[in-house]
Amino acid sequence: MTAVPPAAGAVAHARTAHPLEVMFRPTSIAVVGASAQPGKAGHAMVQALRHFPGTLHPVNPRGGHVLGHPVLTTLRESSGVDLAVLVVPPEAVPAALEDARDAGVRAAVVCAGGFAESGPDGARIQERVARVAQEAGIRLLGPNTSGFMNPVDRTTANFMPAVADLPAGSVSVVAQSGGVNLALAFMLARAGVGLRLGAGLGNAIDVDFPELLDLLADDEATTAVGLHVEGVTDGPALVAALRRTTARKPVVAFKVGRSDVSEFARSHTGAMTGSYEVTRAALQQAGAVVVDSLEELVAALAALREVRLPAAERIGVGLLTGQAGPGLVVTDALGARGIDLPPLADATQQRIAELLPPLTFQRNPVDTGRPSPTFGDVLGAVASDPAIDVVGVYALDEPGALDPVAALGPAAGRVLFATGGPPDALAARRLGLDAAGIPMLAGPGDLATALAAVVTDARLRAVVDVPPVAATRTLGRTLDEHEAKTLVEAYGLRTPARRVADDRAQAHAALADLGRGGGRVVVKVLDADVLHKSDVGGVHVGVSDAAALDRALDAIDAIPRAGHPRRYLLEQLAAPGAELIVGAVRDPVFGPVVLLGLGGVAAELGGAAALRLAPLSEARAREMVAALPPTVLHGFRGTPAVDVEALAEVLRAVGDLISDHGDVAEVDLNPVRITAEGPVVLDALVVVAPPRGDTRP
Amino acid sequence: MTAVPPAAGAVAHARTAHPLEVMFRPTSIAVVGASAQPGKAGHAMVQALRHFPGTLHPVNPRGGHVLGHPVLTTLRESSGVDLAVLVVPPEAVPAALEDARDAGVRAAVVCAGGFAESGPDGARIQERVARVAQEAGIRLLGPNTSGFMNPVDRTTANFMPAVADLPAGSVSVVAQSGGVNLALAFMLARAGVGLRLGAGLGNAIDVDFPELLDLLADDEATTAVGLHVEGVTDGPALVAALRRTTARKPVVAFKVGRSDVSEFARSHTGAMTGSYEVTRAALQQAGAVVVDSLEELVAALAALREVRLPAAERIGVGLLTGQAGPGLVVTDALGARGIDLPPLADATQQRIAELLPPLTFQRNPVDTGRPSPTFGDVLGAVASDPAIDVVGVYALDEPGALDPVAALGPAAGRVLFATGGPPDALAARRLGLDAAGIPMLAGPGDLATALAAVVTDARLRAVVDVPPVAATRTLGRTLDEHEAKTLVEAYGLRTPARRVADDRAQAHAALADLGRGGGRVVVKVLDADVLHKSDVGGVHVGVSDAAALDRALDAIDAIPRAGHPRRYLLEQLAAPGAELIVGAVRDPVFGPVVLLGLGGVAAELGGAAALRLAPLSEARAREMVAALPPTVLHGFRGTPAVDVEALAEVLRAVGDLISDHGDVAEVDLNPVRITAEGPVVLDALVVVAPPRGDTRP
Known part of the structure; x- marks a missing residue:
């Protein structure tokens, strides 16, 4: 059997050879663990490669023949093999990779399961596999994947033999799951959509979304890319690669995890599903069309592989x-x-x-x-x-x-x-x-x-983002409300006039000052350790005389376990209006995220919130504001309408604040009241992360 | 050509012949307006009937042959024709129906558009067609339909010739639109699901959903029924037919109108789309599985035609x-x-x-x-x-x-x-x-x-309804709040203690009475014509002394255009708790409907509401309560949990109230507060419909 040169229209051209070209467009493939016994995965893999135009070497210590190909008893006997497909148990993978290294192999697909997704023992083998591959300079797809299909080049390395006859086309798919990669390939075929490349990542100890996106962005034969995402390891890398890709061709993404499937997901590819909402928001912000099912993914790809419009905010x-x-x-x-x-x-x-x-x-x-x-x-x-x-x-x-x-x-x-x-x-x-x-x-x-x-x-694509910034400051500790409001004021936000009182005398002086002319004030406990002030009797609204102030101070003093000495914050009442929540969190996967939601009961009911990666451009912040329900945006029952530009500035400020400060885990402005004079921050919380670990619950 | 008896497995058996059997399982068909010219609808219809096992008569004044069949120049020449398929312009339909009557024809399909859906002229023709058909005793499908397909009996009377080869099966479809009937038939075929009967209703001047549902409920060859619903004319008749059908076999329904498509819909089959939410609720309550797309309809039918479980509230x-x-x-x-x-x-x-x-x-x-x-x-x-x-x-x-x-x-x-x-x-x-x-x-x-x-x-099917009741009472006029609360009290609902004051002196006496022991009261304008009392300064909460009462009464007296003489309602403040909206409306299509939703801002934001047809059984009312968000149901931030039985009784009472009173258009208990002692009605509105017309906006 002589080597056949790969077909035209390949993943990468020789002059700009991508490091993964050798994996997806090899001239010679060895199937380690090939079997002559029908039904075995090692037999199916050789069947699946039956249209491969290059050299195919089944490898098995027993020798013999598999589907007409003479079997090598060890990979070491081979020469010129680009890709080794390993259909062997997990514990045999490290040795197989060493053999591959010795034979000059440059890429491997590891099909077996039983690695990190299965528990500590598997995780240890997985670490060893990763180390051996890296030291050997072998690029690795998997482990725990069914493989990949490149029908354009008739290179279909997957353990379902029918993949050999998948129609070739211009849609490429990167699926976190090898099973979904196969399922999608056949769903696309049923919809009349041919495949350019379909890759299942599995546990993704080496080849992962970002690198494959870059490969496909450069691949002239790919006109649209589909993603199946369970969990993301490196959010910023994915976002950056997606931005590069969507600038050149459409990407459609399906994210698993609308409901809580984390336990089953972990057992599957070892991936944490992460925050569904944040991941969806990040994918969209990077230009990917996010859909709700694999069926929608197929319909969207069927269209976008042929029809892509110029970027525009309004499309008729x-x-x-x-x-x-x-x-x-x-x-x-x-x-x-x-x-x-x-x-x-x-x-x-x-x-x-x-x-x-x-x-x-x-x-x-x-x-x-x-x-x-x-x-x-x-x-x-x-x-x-x-x-x-x-x-x-x-x-x-x-x-x-x-x-x-x-x-x-x-x-x-x-x-x-x-x-x-x-x-x-x-x-x-x-x-x-x-x-x-x-x-x-x-x-x-x-x-x-x-x-x-x-x-x-x-x-x-019509909304442009500002690039991420490196944090240059830290706060050192969680701020109390006065400090937090002072900080957000420095970012240009408005708050009601306030006075800090270290004792009762100062509180009465503050009331006299703020309450001039008969105005009523709000009296609050001032203590960074009291998080839900209202729930413990730490907020007293509408105080207008000394007796009422004393009652409020009594109640605050009675809060158990609050810090000592007890301090108070007095504030002027703000003008009426609807209340929103503006916040920011540092997502463990994607980094700073800004949130805009409805305040009060609506928030308790899980009212829709808009999420975006920070920092925010002006257009991105306006887009968040525009996502508010019309009743809130335009005012209802006499509440003032939202000043879009002013609220957008609040969102940008919060995004800048968390981006600037590397140790801020969370900013919570709840509520921000939409007054006739613009948004006013009624309460502010700035939480600094503990020295180690993640502060998300 | 001799008559061939219809195939076995037919819509109805001779011994229980349904009046529509003659339409969907005729022994002889005439195609009026048959054409020898390919591409014409009158040609396509004859092609579509190419596998019909009975006698087929093309009819056209020009005579000749169509696809091998000798053409009759008039329907009057025929004898023994069961079904006439009219492929002639609207204005020719009445005369064709008269010919059909004279020839003893018993059923007709009218394909042409240009009837009520096109405007007043078409509506006049449609009325005439309906009258002629009724006087002639001819059952009529359409007008403005593509026809029907009965592949089991090889009777496929539709103007798309490919229907002749649709696979036969056990799913039946009733579609409001002839186009959707065709689209669905091919979508089902693509999913490997064969058709027993597919009928497009079009303008439905005679044959409509209820009668077809009864036909299909009795049809042993049908194991699942799919419905495509744009608008419903007679809600109670549809609900009753659906209940009879779903007791025997599964029904899946897709309702158009999630977004506002009313203008286009009217131009299509002349149907008003009606309330999307009420129609969905009614379909579900009658046992139909309601889906969100035709694609979901197909998947649901594919399953339910083979798999139906016994009724149970919990399914694992x-x-x-x-x-x-x-x-x-x-x-x-x-x-x-x-x-x-x-x-x-x-x-x-x-x-x-x-x-x-x-x-x-x-x-x-x-x-x-x-x-x-x-x-x-x-x-x-x-x-x-x-x-x-x-x-x-x-x-x-x-x-x-x-x-x-x-x-x-x-x-x-x-x-x-x-x-x-x-x-x-x-x-x-x-x-x-x-x-x-x-x-x-x-x-x-x-x-x-x-x-x-x-x-x-x-x-x-696990939740059983009580039968509808005939209204036996009337109120005569819209009630003021005191009258409305007295009425709901008679239905067993709780309200705060209250006093009506016809003048200021009575108001002060009422305050002294209700405010005994320092309690604060609510002071409201009492006037059936003031609908949004809070918005006009007609509600004053927390009045505890004479001066505050006078200020409140001053504000109420200043409300412009309120009825004279001015009257007041004083009430004790209710205990705290979450606020819900309980209401009822008389839907113009489906009749009395009970609503449960979230109060306050959440309602303004279109917070999810549960709707059910009244009267409510105990189980149905509990089902509505169970649909509340968990945060409300179980209490949050210190608000009491919902007493499910007590709230269910409130819902039943409101349903009984509107069912009993034939002239009540709307009951609005907003809010009902969920106190630790149970639900309390804080405000009540009972609106009587104007003598004529519909009160819905």
Whole structure:
């Protein structure tokens, strides 16, 4: 058997060879643990590589033949092997890697499970494997992965033999789980989407998301990237790699962990699932379209591999239907995702009225009734409307009524098509549509998902972030409320006028001062160790005379276990308004994160909060404010509307504060009141992390 | 051409012939407006009926032949025709129906659009069509529908010729839209689900949801029913028919209208979309599994046509996986739907530990690692666990590793299977699984959707409703707060002690009485015409002395445009607690509906509310209470926990009140405070509808 040069269109070109090219586009592969026995993983792996155009060496001490290939009894007998696929038990992996090193092998896939995901014993073997691979200079995928598939180069190293016949295409997938990598590859194939590269990371002791993203960003044969994420190890590295990738091509990500699946997840690839909300926010901020299921991932990739719009905050979607009912379903699903269809210009509507019978709806969506020969002209009119950036088309497959390639072809690159009909007819349609660069989706829901993905991809790139900053300061200890407010004032935030009182006499003097003219004040305990002041009787609102002040001070003095000597904070009452929570935390994976949420009961009820990585650009902060519910944003029942710029500045300040101070674990401004004069910080907490470990509960 | 008797397994048996049997299982069909010209709808309809086993008469004044059938120039020439399919313009429909009557035709499908959905002219034609059909005794499907498909009896009367080859099966669909009926039929076929009957209602001037549901409830060949609902005309009739149907077989419903699509919807089938939330609530209460997309509808039907569990409030789901990653995705998706996987019994875990290698997760989900010959035994162990009612299985298609029919067959009826692999291999698998009664889903998301549907179907039937009651009383006019509270007290609800004051002197006497012992009171304007009392200065909390009372009365007297003479309501302050909204409305489509939601800001933010049709059974009312967020249900930050039975009684009382009084449009108890002594109604509004029309905004 002689070496066959890999096919064209490879992961990397020789002149810019990526370090992982040798893994995903090897000229020679050894399967260590190859087996002649059908059903064994070591047999399936050789079967899966049956279309590999290079040299294939089964390796097994027993020798013999596997599927016609002579078996090497040891990897040491080989020469010129680029990639060793190890289908051996965990405890045999270190020795196999040493053999590989001696044979000059440069990359390995380790399929076995039983490493860190299985407990301390496995973790020890995993550490040894990592060390041996690193010392040997062998790049390693896994362990605990099913492998990878590169159908473009007919290099399908995975233990499911059917991968050898996966259709080649331009979508690449990086899945944390080898099983999901396989599942996704077949789901994509079912949707008519070919694969360029699919890699399962497994325990990812070497090759991980960031490096693969960089590989795929450079890979001209990849037009869209899908990610399956269970947990992230190095948040900033992932974000940076994603930013580089999404600048060049679309990325769609599915994050596991909406519900609490941490126990099962740990047993699976050893990954902690991390904060679902923070991870989603980080992925989106880095430009990835985040979806809620693998099914949505497939529909989004089917569209984005062909259709990517220029970055823009507003994207106008047109919808053209051959049948009104499915069109209504698409319109509804888009609306539920916050995507409304803009009305078409008068000129467009006039043009359409000339093309269609008067009984149809022509404002957007445009319903053609049963498709007629004017369908392509109607599409042209919709697509050329100044408000429209991308057009979704739904029409059942009616060969006599509509030729979709002819009708949609002129709008290719800006049009998505969904249809229904018998499988054979649709398979034939798909060939033509593929050639024309028009994505074909399987139904109304997939079309809505795909349109939303195209819109989101373009919108995400329209908001630019500022680069992360290195923290240059520390606070040393958690601040009391007065100190915390003094700090946030230094970042430009507004607080009510206040006085610190070290004893009762000072408190009465402060009341006289702040309460001039009959104003009422708030009296609080001032103690960094009392976190939930209200719950322990540490906050007294509306104090206006000496007797009431004494009652308040009595109550504060009665708080058990508070620090000594007891101190008090007196503040003027702020003007009325809705209350929000502005906060920041240092996420253990992604670093500083700013949060904006609803205050009061709504927060207790898990009211929706917006999260973004800090520091925030002006546009990013405005985007967070815009995510508030309309009732809050525009005011309700007499509460003032939000001053968007002013609140955005509050968010930026909090993001800067936590970014600047390396030891701040949490900033909690709760509430920030939206007064007619702008946002005012009514309470402030700045928590410094303990010297070691993570402060998150 | 001679008449061929219809095939077996028909919609209705002769001995219990349903009035619509003649439509969906005719022995002879005439296609009026048949055309010899390919591409025309009247040609496509004849093509679509190419496998019809009975007599087919194309009808066209031009005569000639269509696809080999001799054309009748008028329907009057025919005899023995059961069904006339009219593919003629709207204005030609009345005359065609008269011809049909004269020829003894008993059922018609009217395909043309241009009726009520298009405006007043169309509405007039539609009225005439309805009158002619009724006078002629002709049952009518449409107008504005694509038709129906009955693949079991090879009667596929639809203008898309490909319907003739749709696979026959046991799922029936009633779609409001003819286009969706077609789209769904092909989506079901793609998922390997055969169709028993698919009917598109269109404008539904005669045949509508309730009658078709009754037909399908009786049809032994139908094992699951899917509904596509845009708007509902007669809510109680739909609910009653659904209850009859869901008692016998599962129904899955998709309701359009999550977002505002009313304008387009009206132009489509003329249907108002109605309240999305009330319609969903009504469908669920009548036992239908409500899903969010057509894709989910397909997955749910794929499962429920084979697997239906006995009614039970708690359903235990087991999950068994051949690959951990997809299993984690399924677990996560189930968790996001509120379905947790109960831990398996110790004995089950011991049994599984004997069957699987120690590295796998064995608590539920059960991960087998790569499937081995013990897979079937592991499934048996999970399925026989006392906590498990239904088992989901995910495994990639690996012929050497797992034979799913052999492994899963013994658990048929309680097991759903999802897989991934090459299309040809899966098609072969499906044949075996179909024969074994095991649903095969296309991926992890569909498996989660399908499991959730099976769980929901069983849970919905576990809560029994009381029958609707006829209203026997009226109030005559909207009540003021005192009258409203007196009325709700008569239904057993608690309110704070109160006094009505017709003048200031009475108000001071009331304060002296209610405020005995230093208690503070609430002073309110008492006027049925002042709806938002707080917003206009009509509510004064915490009044404890005469001066404060006078200030409050001054403010109330200053309210502009309030009724004369000014009256006041004084009440004792209630104990503290969380505040809820309990209400009832008379929905124009479904009638009395009870609502439970969060009070205060959360309500303004659109906080989740539970809706149910009144009157409420005890179990139904408890179900509403259980839908409250846990923080409210169990109390938070010192607020008392909800007394479930007591709050359920409040809900039942409000439901009884609106059910009893035929002229009450709305009951609004806002807030109901959850005190340590139980729920107390702090404000009450009972609004009587104007004599005519609908009070909904």
